[in-house]
Amino acid sequence: MLKELESRFRQAAPAVDFCSMRFFRCRDESVSVRQLVPEPVRCSDDAGVMITVMHGGGLGYGATSDLSASGLASAADQAVLWAKRSAGASVVDFSKVAMPHPVDDYEGPNEQPWESVSLADKFDLLLSLSKQLKTDDKIVDWSAGMWHKDIETLYLTADGGRVYQRFHMTAPQMRATANNGGDSQTRNLGGFNYAQQGGLEVLDRYHMRQAAPRIAQEALDLLAAPNCPAGTMGLVLAPDQMVLQIHESIGHPLELDRILGDERNYAGTSFVTLDMLGSFRYGSDLLNITFDPTLPEQLASYGYDDEGAKAEKQYLIKGGILQRALGGTVSQARTALPGVSNARAHTWNRPPIDRMANLNLEPGESSFDEMVAQVSRGVYMQTVNCWSIDDSRNKFQFGCEWGRLIEDGKLTTLVKNPNYRDISAKFWRSLKAIGSPETVEVMGTPNCGKGEPNQGMIVGHSSPACLFENVDVFGGV
Amino acid sequence: MQQPFFDIVDNLTGQLTGQEVLLAYFSGEQSDFVRFNKSLIRQAGSVTQHWLSLELIDGQRRMSGSCTLTGVPETDRKRAGELLGELRTALPSVPEDPYLLYSTEPLDTEQVRPNELPDTGEITDAVLAAGKGLDLVGILAAGGIVAGFANSLGQRNWFSTHSFHLDWCLYHTKDKAVKTSYAGFAWDAAGFDRKMAEAREQLAILARPPKTIQPGKYRVYLPPAALKEIMGSLGWGGFGIKAHRTKTTCLLKMIEQGRTLSPSVTLRENTAEGLAPNFLSGGFIKPASVTMMEGGKLKDALASPRSAKEFGVQANSNEHPESLDMSAGELDADAVLDELGTGVYVNRLWYLNYSDRPAARLTGMTRFATFWVEEGKIVAPLNVMRFDETIYNMLGDNLAGLTSQRELLPSAATYYERSTSSARLPGALIRDFAFTL
Numbered sequence: 063m064l065k066e067l068e069s070r071f072r073q074a075a076p077a078v079d080f081c082s083m084r085f086f087r088c089r090d091e092s093v094s095v096r097q098l099v100p101e102p103v104r105c106s107d108d109a110g111v112m113i114t115v116m117h118g119g120g121l122g123y124g125a126t127s128d129l130s131a132s133g134l135a136s137a138a139d140q141a142v143l144w145a146k147r148s149a150g151a152s153v154v155d156f157s158k159v160a161m162p163h164p165v166d167d168y169e170g171p172n173e174q175p176w177e178s179v180s181l182a183d184k185f186d187l188l189l190s191l192s193k194q195l196k197t198d199d200k201i202v203d204w205s206a207g208m209w210h211k212d213i214e215t216l217y218l219t220a221d222g223g224r225v226y227q228r229f230h231m232t233a234p235q236m237r238a239t240a241n242n243g244g245d246s247q248t249r250n251l252g253g254f255n256y257a258q259q260g261g262l263e264v265l266d267r268y269h270m271r272q273a274a275p276r277i278a279q280e281a282l283d284l285l286a287a288p289n290c291p292a293g294t295m296g297l298v299l300a301p302d303q304m305v306l307q308i309h310e311s312i313g314h315p316l317e318l319d320r321i322l323g324d325e326r327n328y329a330g331t332s333f334v335t336l337d338m339l340g341s342f343r344y345g346s347d348l349l350n351i352t353f354d355p356t357l358p359e360q361l362a363s364y365g366y367d368d369e370g371a372k373a374e375k376q377y378l379i380k381g382g383i384l385q386r387a388l389g390g391t392v393s394q395a396r397t398a399l400p401g402v403s404n405a406r407a408h409t410w411n412r413p414p415i416d417r418m419a420n421l422n423l424e425p426g427e428s429s430f431d432e433m434v435a436q437v438s439r440g441v442y443m444q445t446v447n448c449w450s451i452d453d454s455r456n457k458f459q460f461g462c463e464w465g466r467l468i469e470d471g472k473l474t475t476l477v478k479n480p481n482y483r484d485i486s487a488k489f490w491r492s493l494k495a496i497g498s499p500e501t502v503e504v505m506g507t508p509n510c511g512k513g514e515p516n517q518g519m520i521v522g523h524s525s526p527a528c529l530f531e532n533v534d535v536f537g538g539v
Numbered sequence: 540m541q542q543p544f545f546d547i548v549d550n551l552t553g554q555l556t557g558q559e560v561l562l563a564y565f566s567g568e569q570s571d572f573v574r575f576n577k578s579l580i581r582q583a584g585s586v587t588q589h590w591l592s593l594e595l596i597d598g599q600r601r602m603s604g605s606c607t608l609t610g611v612p613e614t615d616r617k618r619a620g621e622l623l624g625e626l627r628t629a630l631p632s633v634p635e636d637p638y639l640l641y642s643t644e645p646l647d648t649e650q651v652r653p654n655e656l657p658d659t660g661e662i663t664d665a666v667l668a669a670g671k672g673l674d675l676v677g678i679l680a681a682g683g684i685v686a687g688f689a690n691s692l693g694q695r696n697w698f699s700t701h702s703f704h705l706d707w708c709l710y711h712t713k714d715k716a717v718k719t720s721y722a723g724f725a726w727d728a729a730g731f732d733r734k735m736a737e738a739r740e741q742l743a744i745l746a747r748p749p750k751t752i753q754p755g756k757y758r759v760y761l762p763p764a765a766l767k768e769i770m771g772s773l774g775w776g777g778f779g780i781k782a783h784r785t786k787t788t789c790l791l792k793m794i795e796q797g798r799t800l801s802p803s804v805t806l807r808e809n810t811a812e813g814l815a816p817n818f819l820s821g822g823f824i825k826p827a828s829v830t831m832m833e834g835g836k837l838k839d840a841l842a843s844p845r846s847a848k849e850f851g852v853q854a855n856s857n858e859h860p861e862s863l864d865m866s867a868g869e870l871d872a873d874a875v876l877d878e879l880g881t882g883v884y885v886n887r888l889w890y891l892n893y894s895d896r897p898a899a900r901l902t903g904m905t906r907f908a909t910f911w912v913e914e915g916k917i918v919a920p921l922n923v924m925r926f927d928e929t930i931y932n933m934l935g936d937n938l939a940g941l942t943s944q945r946e947l948l949p950s951a952a953t954y955y956e957r958s959t960s961s962a963r964l965p966g967a968l969i970r971d972f973a974f975t976l
Contacts, residue, residue, distance in 0.1 A: 100634040102594075102845075107606040107622075110588065123584030127607035130614065140585040144573075147660055148580040151667055181632040189634075203785035241786035244795045246897050248787065324576045326716065327677040327708045330889075409955075411586045450892045452904040452923050454714050457976050459902045459925060461894050479895050483925065483976050514678035514706075515572045515586075515953035534976075539898035539929060 064216055064226070067111070067129060074134040075220040076142050078117035080161050082223070083134070084368055085111045085216040086410035093181065094207025094235065095188040098196070101207070103181065110410035115141035116156040120149030125411040153322075159395040163223035164372060168365025171358050172230040174262040176210040184208065187271070194274035195238045198282055202246070203239040206274065208232065208265060217370055225366045231520070233257035233508065234270035240281040247284035247478055249277045249463055253446035255305050255523075257506040258359045267359075280464060283476055290465050290480035290537030296440025296494075297482055297533040298433055301503035303462050304525035306446045308423055309507060311486040312344070312351055313521070315455035316378055317512075318389025319416040322396060329512045330453030333486065334387070336397060342384040345490030350424040351379040353388060353402045360420045361506025361522035362406075368414040371403035378402075378421070382491070389416050408517040415513050420522035426496025433495045433529040435471040441535055442466045442473060443480045451486075459483035479538030489530065497526030540567055540589060540685055541697050543612050547591070547619045548689040554623060561623070561691040562594040562641055562822060567608075568956055570682035571659035575707065578670030583663070585682075588956070591619055595626040599635035602626040640848040642822035645694035650817060654701040655725035656681055662703060662726055669735045670709075673742075676716075677707025684957055686816045696824075698816035700724070700959070705731075706951040708907065709738050711745035715920055718764075718887055718907040722949045741908050750911045750919040756971040758882030758939075760875050760912075763946040763964040768888035770806075770863055770962055772901055773930065778808075778831045779858035780840035780850050789930070791897045793837050798931055800835035801938040805866035807831065808841060808855075813862020814949055815959040820844055823854045831860075835935070863962040868941025870968060875942065877915040878968055883924075884910040884917065899930035902975075925976035933969055942966040 064085070071083040087109040094101045110127040111134065122144025124137030145156075188206045195204035211231040218224050236251035256268045265271070299307060315332040319325060334342070355363050355373035364373055369391050377385050389397065390405025393416050405414035434442065448461030465480030466473045484492075506522040544565040551561055567589040574581040592605035606622050608615040659681045666679060681703035688696040702724050708716040717738045721731055761769070776782035777790050792798040810817050811827035818824055821844035830838045840852070847854035870878055883905070891903035905924050910917045942965040950958040 099637060102601055102603055102636065103629070103633055105604045107604070109607050112584075114584075120580075121582065123582070125584065125586045125588070127588045127590075128609040128611060130609060130611055133609060133611070137585075137587075144583040144585065147663065148583050151580050153576050153579045153581050181629055185632075185634055203787055239785065239787055244792045244897060246786045246791055322576070323674075323676060323710075324574070324581050326576075326710060327706060327718070331714055411588055413582050413584060415582075448892045448894050448902065450890045450894075450902045450904065450925075452714075452925070453889055453906055454923070457904065457923065457925050459894065459927065459976065461892075481894050485976075511954070514574050515570075515680065515957075518954055538895035539900050 067216065068218060070131045070134050071218050073131065074138045076115065076138050078115050078142065078145065079157055080116040081220040082114045083111055083218045084410065087214045088211055088409065090209065090211040092207060092209035093184050093188065094205055095185065095192045096205040097203065098189065098192050100185055108409060111137065112410050112413065113137045113141045115145040116159065117142065117145040118149040119155040119157045120145040120147065120152050121156045122148060123413050154392065154396045159392055161219065161391060162370040163219045163221050164366055164370050165224050166365055168227040170229045170259040170363060172261045176232065176261055179262055191236065191274045195278045197275065197278045200240045200242060200282055200285060201238055201278055202241040205237050207235040217366065217368065219370065223370055225370060227365055229259055230261055231257060231259050231361060232261055232264035234265045234268050236270065236273055236277055238278045238281040240285045242285050245285060247281050249281040250445060251277060252302050252505065253463065255302055255446060255505040255507055257361050257508055258504060259361060259363060260359055284464060284478045287476040287478045290441060290477040290535065292536035294532050295535050296437035296468060297530045297535060298437065298440065298442040298468065299528050300444040301501065301525045301527055302445045302505065303443055304423065304528055305505045305507065305523040306449055306460060308421055308523050308525060309521065310449060310451045311455060311458055311489065313418040313421045315486065316388045317416045318387045318393035318397060318401060321387060322393065325512065328514050330455065333454045333456050336399065338384055339386060339399065343382055343491065344379050344384045344487055345382045346493040347382045348426055348493050348496050349379055349382045349490055350377065352377055352422050352424060353404065353419060354422050355403065355419045357420060360504050360524060361520055362419040363522065367403040367405045368407045369405040371405065373403045376402050388418060390414065406519060408519045412513065412515060412517045417519050418521045422523060423525040425499040425502050425526045427498055428495040429498055430501050430527055433497065433527065434468055434473060436495060436529060437468040438470055440468040441477065441480055442468055448481065456485050458486065477537065480535065481537065482533050482535045484533055492530045492532055493528060494531045495529040497528060501526040540565065540610065541687065543615065544687050545689055545695055547616055550616055551619055551623050552691040554620065555691055558597060560596040563689045564592040565687035566590045566956060568682060568684045570680055570957055573659065573663050573679040575666065575670065576676045578667065578673055578675040593622055593626060595623065595630060596639065596641065597630055599637065599639055600630050600633050601636055601639055602630045602633050638845045638848040640821055640844040640854065642694065643692060645692050646824055647694060648696045648817060648824060650698045652700040652724060654683065656701050656703060657726050665728060665731060666705065674710040675707055676710060677705065679703065679705045680953055680957055684959060688818050688822055690822050694822050696818040704949060704951050709742050711742055714923060715745045715749065716907050717741040717745065720951065744910065744917055745908060745920045747919050749922050751922045752911065752924065752974065754975050756973050758879060759969050759972040760879045760884050760966060761969065762886065762966045763948060765885045765888045766964050766967050767948050767962050768891050768903065769901065769933065770964065772891045774860045774863065778841045778860060780842040780852060781846045781858065783840050784850055789893055789896050789899045790837065792899065800931065800934045802834045803868050803938065803941055804835045804934050805833050807864040808860050809862050809864035809963065812864065812963065814961045815861040819854060819857060821854065826855050829855050861960045865964045867943050867945050867965045870940040870942045872942040872944040872966055875966060875968065876912055878940065879912050880915060881913045883921060884912050894927055900927060901930065902927040924974040926973060927975045928973045933972065937970040939968040939970050
């Protein structure tokens with residue numbers, strides 16, 4: 063089919079300054095069991111193309127699920143129409159944007175294909191886990207599930223570019239809610255951030271088969287726990303909370319399209335300005351953040367972005383100093399600044415915009431015990447539960463599912479509803495210790511919302527556990 | 540696509556065997572999207588998409604799947620047939636579903652709105668002209684949206700609308716902006732001009748030196764667009780029967796401990812006056828109205844067909860509000876600054892989330908043109924503030940009043956497809972609203 067599609071595109075491509083076609087197909091399936099009852103299986107096959115035209119300084123696109131020759135021709139006509147309409151009225155003169163024309167293939171890992179285990183066996187596993195989650199009458203709702211995506215993309219340019227890429231993604235999900243009257247406490251496996259590229263081997267990387275008894279017990283324990291205390295204190299964050307911290311208070315503010323104002327009507331602006339690049343102290347000397355789409359198992363690894371830019375690892379923050387922003391080919395042309403290969407679209411019917419891909423905090427040297435030992439009074443928090451940040455990405459408030467007090471360098475009492483709030487750069491400057499490679503977890507977020515029209519993007523994050531000092535911590539009502 | 544969709548279902552029905560039952564759903568749109576920044580175009584294009592979802596049922600087993608369609612009848616018939624075959628192959632591997640429920644009494648409906656939209660290029664030109672000399676950023680979405688349901692029992696439902704939604708900001712500087720929306724079924728140039736004029740007036744106030752307030756409790760006024768953010772969070776598990784029965788609802792204390800909101804809070808899912816299709820999964824037709832809360836007390840929960848079977852109630856919704864309707868109060872919207880006295884006029888709220896879900900405590904930010912008001916007069920734009928406050932305070936003990944005028948607020952959401960959700964809300968005056976950062 064792809065050869066036919068390529069042939070149709072070559073025929074449909076109009077005589078313009080630049081024309082590309084991006085084919086995207088995602089076949090996905092999700093299977094889950096809630097309270098020992100199988101939920102309806104959901105599977106979908108989403109396929110379509112976007113044709114992009116740059117001409118006379120304007121840009122336009124036409125996207126369609128009609129892959130026939132006439133469908134592509136119609137999409138090309140729409141793209142030309144919008145390119146003409148926007149010529150002379152665009153934020154950048156697109157005739158001056160040099161688009162790449164790469165030729166290559168890329169395929170992510172897939173050790174144990176999703177199809178290698180039957181649907182019946184998948185239900186058997188989930189039913190078994192579901193039974194293990196129901197350990198007590200106080201467990202009032204519980205579920206276990208998994209999802210898989212098989213994504214194929216073909217990027218063509220009329221000038222000979224051709225990149226075929228294929229990705230397999232899998233994620234386990236597990237949840238238990240315990241209730242006692244007016245209080246309910248929920249534990250999730252990884253807080254919806256356990257997702258990687260690969261087949262069913264991903265489930266074992268996250269120890270899904272062993273997790274159910276722990277998830278259920280922790281939900282019950284939280285129900286009996288006191289609220290997290292309030293005060294200014296030390297804070298140790300587990301990797302499954304660090305992913306959110308990196309995503310919201312480093313990733314989004316560094317997106318060049320936000321800095322350039324594209325997102326001000328929806329996702330927001332950024333406290334980061336272009337003049338900060340190269341000099342702004344974003345965090346303590348320990349902070350090193352990389353854009354790294356080259357780790358095969360991480361969720362947003364790829365060979366090329368959706369505008370054909372080759373994926374390469376880059377430092378965004380080094381030794382705490384801001385080095386570069388997250389901007390793809392078009393944003394780089396708009397600013398005359400270096401960026402990264404991050405022009406990405408969540409599917410065929412949305413245009414590429416600046417995205418995070420994999421944004422990782424490089425590990426340090428402290429063991430987990432060494433970090434805890436440095437805290438006289440503080441809290442260790444696990445697992446994303448609440449996230450909110452202002453539109454400039456400054457004032458944030460995050461909450462976790464699970465907390466444990468740290469007193470005189472030791473983990474002590476379990477606490478529920480642990481929350482903390484701060485201001486982004488101030489918080490990262492209070493980074494006191496970074497966990498060693500043994501504390502690192504590789505995770506991902508399947509649904510990062512941004513863009514107009516809206517897009518829910520797959521991004522990846524890996525992080526060690528980290529220690530921050532003097533953070534405003536508090537609990538529930 | 541109405542007849543081609545029904546033809547596909549007729550064709551598939553002919554392929555069913557034994558006791559098989561087929562439920563089919565269709566959704567599609569032909570939309571133009573024009574994205575603006577700094578009163579110029581950032582990205583513009585058109586999207587044509589068609590989706591078919593099938594649910595094959597045999598006894599208590601069901602298997603569902605969906606695929607994109609091309610709009611070419613012959614190709615789509617073939618693709619739909621392949622999908623049906625895949626579902627039939629998988630069906631024996633799927634355990635029986637005790638909560639399977641679908642309508643067995645065919646009821647046809649048709650909601651069709653004619654296309655009154657001008658060419659999207661004309662609206663684009665109007666926006667570019669209006670933005671000249673200003674810093675305008677936003678999105679124009681315009682075009683047709685369709686949805687359909689059909690089953691092998693002969694039921695046929697169709698929904699078709701053509702609409703536009705222009706959602707934009709005029710920026711003064713940094714995060715200081717006036718946010719405005721203009722949505723409808725026919726473009727009215729004079730109506731757009733009025734919206735722009737109002738926005739420009741507020742923009743002038745943003746040029747004043749901004750004020751920063753200390754965390755603490757303040758009297759605030761939330762116009763309908765700001766209250767919509769709180770209602771959106773309430774809709775996240777607040778009204779669905781599954782969330783109620785599994786104790787995961789944010790309104791847990793209303794269910795378990797008899798907590799109430801202000802007697803002036805009455806909330807309905809008002810399908811009859813909303814903008815969304817009136818049919819549900821399983822072929823059920825939504826009731827014209829469901830009252831979720833009356834006089835501050837919970838009333839009927841929203842139940843999807845599957846939850847309806849699980850919990851023994853009638854199916855009435857997709858389990859979350861799509862046409863939310865809050866009853867009006869008695870405050871005159873034109874006099875809210877006087878009623879506010881000294882406090883904060885919050886144009887919009889942003890990025891709400893539960894910091895203690897069982898206690899219904901929400902955190903979030905002020906955004907866009909939020910003003911400090913003294914003795915009924917706007918004094919200065921306010922720098923953004925974080926709040927952390929419970930629903931029971933905001934819409935309960937501390938609710939000073941709701942406006943007698945309400946606004947219909949169509950959703951601007953475009954994830955995967957253009958939304959047809961809406962909310963009809965008053966503004967809310969609230970005492971002792973807790974800002975924390």
